[in-house]
Amino acid sequence: MIGTVDSPALAGKLILGGWALNSSLSDIGFSILERDCYTCQHCGFESRPSKKVNHGFMVPVDTNSPVLVTREVHSGKCLCQLCASALAVNWSVVRQTSDEESAPGCLIWLPEFTQEKISIVASLILATSNNVPPSHHLYEAASHALTAFNGRTAHMAANVQLYKNDKDEEFVRALSLLPSEYFDYREQALKGVRFWPNPKFWAKSSHYWLKAVYENAAGFE
Structure with missing residues (x-):
């Protein structure tokens, strides 16, 4: 479950919700979250979207991608931020400031x-x-x-x-x-x-x- 990524900065942006602001990733990402009912496919945590937080702080991830970014609905899965962070420890245990x-x-x-x-x-x-x-x-x-x-x-x-x-x-x-x-x-x-x-x-x-x-x-x- 613990892993590293090729681009920690990119993975960090993904985990923190940057994908939802990227026009090339958002449609695919929301399709994955909706398909998986905003439920983490690793730990089972169930979130829900709202008008202010439409992603519910969940993350669309391709675990086979070296940067976790998913560009195909079929290859992605919904993860919570904590499970996604575990896959990118060269971002998630590094000081940000x-x-x-x-x-x-x-x-x-x-x-x-x-x-x-x-x-x-x-x-x-x-x-x-x-x-x-x-x-x-x-x-x-x-x-x-x-x-x-x-x-x-x-x-x-x-x-x-x-x-x-x-x-x-x-x-x-x-x-x-x-x-x-x-x-x-x-x-x-x-x-x-x-x-x-x-x-x-x-x-x-x-x-x-x-x-x-x-x-x-x-x-x-």
Whole structure:
């Protein structure tokens, strides 16, 4: 589930919704999202479009494309932003500005859970931690969960060769430069590695997720 792309900047624009503003990609993209009912084909997260956010923060992706861009409806699938980010970690764990906390996420070691399970759990945790007041009964649980997942970064160095503590950017750049004959090694090295999102980066998306998906769910009253 973890992967790299040939053009991190392009993949990042795609994941953040730039495809919907591109006339050569938007019609195909919306056809894919509508066909898949705005449901992530990896983790199962279900969004919905609105007048203001017509893509529901979902992404049309061709997982066989080196940049994730899909130009044919039949070759694309609908993914949530978190699952799409996991396929482009040389964008999603790299700082977007000089701010140390500007990366969309980080790498964690958690082989007990698939990336799909982590993505669906993360969407709920982010929607909660970013948007409900500290007095809400779910806020404390979300905060504890964030601490636990973030704590798994400390296990990366002990379990992944060539990884150095807190050096996500160096690691993923090295991964993206590996020649094809080393892909088997790469797959083995990444077997227990997962992408975990940065709540601050996904604040806008998580606010939408809360309003569009979770707010009427049991426990949010």
